[in-house]
Amino acid sequence: MVLDLNVAYVKSPFAQVVRDGDSAVIWHSLFGYPQIVPAETLKFLESFSTPRTMRSQLDDELTSEDQEAIEELLRCYFLIPEDFDDRAFLEEKMRTREAEIISGSLIDYLELIMSEACNFRCTYCIHFNNLETSDRINNPKKFMRFDTAKETVDQYLEILRSHEKCVAEINFGGGEPLLAWPVIKQVLEYCRTAYRSEFQFRFSINTNASLITPEIATTLKEHRVEIASSLDGLREGNDRVRLTKSGGGTFSQIMRGFDALTQAGYPLDGIAVTVNEKNFHELDESIVDWAVARGTKNVRIDIDVVDMVEIPIEDVVAKLIRIRRYAAARGVDVPGFWSRPAENLNESTLESRVAFCGAVRGNSMCVGPSGNIYGCGYSTTQLGSLSEIQSFHALGTAYHRFVRDHLTGVMEMCKGCMIEGQCGGGCNITQEFARATKTAKIERMCDFYRRMTQEILREQLREATASEPELLQPATERR
């Protein structure tokens, strides 16, 4: 938008503000564009609560600094012409994305669901909890066979090839994928033998680590398989929620796996900690100290907030922010699903495909042992099958509808939320589970994400103003 002093502008109803002291962060809840402004500039923006011209608000000539600031307010759609409809503008933009959905060009991630079974029975496990709400739990094919995996890999790479992509991400998921280790090893070798000259592979595995032997650790290292693994606190916290099938603690088994990786010269970069009502009180800075001692650089903390009805959300927010600060001072990153909306403010929905995860963005194909395709490995919504994989993304398919229905601004329940464009409805599995059981408190998730986003933005604002104090200085008095 070009600045016109005689046009009437108004503050967008989607402009959101988080204040801290004499400054604030403003963002557009549909489009993003987070900006830091001092109180004076915020006051100027808020003076456009009803339509008025710039000339009426600025009674003398603009300095170049003023002009730049106003142009930024316009560029970020915080100030809009009075006849501008933010949502209609977004809808028009999203319509242009249909073509890339149905062409299959979004697909760049394959998960092979190696095993529907697991040797653990964690109390919060969404894989089992969600699968139990559908027929997927009854599928007799529990383990991926090599012929199914090979066919899937061939077909996936054909999709990538048709879009001239040469980076192939393949994730081994489950259940516990290492229950099908011989097949994983075959897949790794097959990719190397058959496709090494054409594709650059990025392998990853989500494993509970308990089955990692020295031999497995060495092979994972050889193929640079990135490892995502969990430890839900130190022994006491972990063993309250992560149990074996017979109800025993799992801490020692997990640590054996971690140690095997370290001994193979392939230590974990990060761990994920899942917290629910049972281990929330054990969660504290000691997990960060543990990570520092092992050279682990990130500790992901995910909160089962939907079910933690006994613990007030403000307590969860306060503890996470406290641990995050403590970790930052020690060079450890602490993200989680709750940081995703704030992370998504890095890109504008108008210029990038911003979504809560790769599944709803349309990037993922997750293929199970029976050849059924899902958007996420934990989903019960079948989007296709291996026998029809080449038309998986065509117009009118379940995949097409799924991705289209998750484009920014489409979800009814999100309309008007302060992080509508950045959160996009949160985790789709939480939504699926809530729909199936009608018991999950989705509004708690929404409340939690909104509060965490605001607190993270405040933290970012403090860091930015501390490192650049002139941000808030009334540097040049206007003349």
Added chain:
Amino acid sequence: MQKAQPKQRPALKVKALPKLKVLCTCQRPSNCH
């Protein structure tokens, strides 16, 4: 010619919020809340 009086109002300022570090998205545990 009479000069305009200096104003007391500070200049308007807008600065992009620094980007937040984003870690690998494959680290996805078996919980999605």
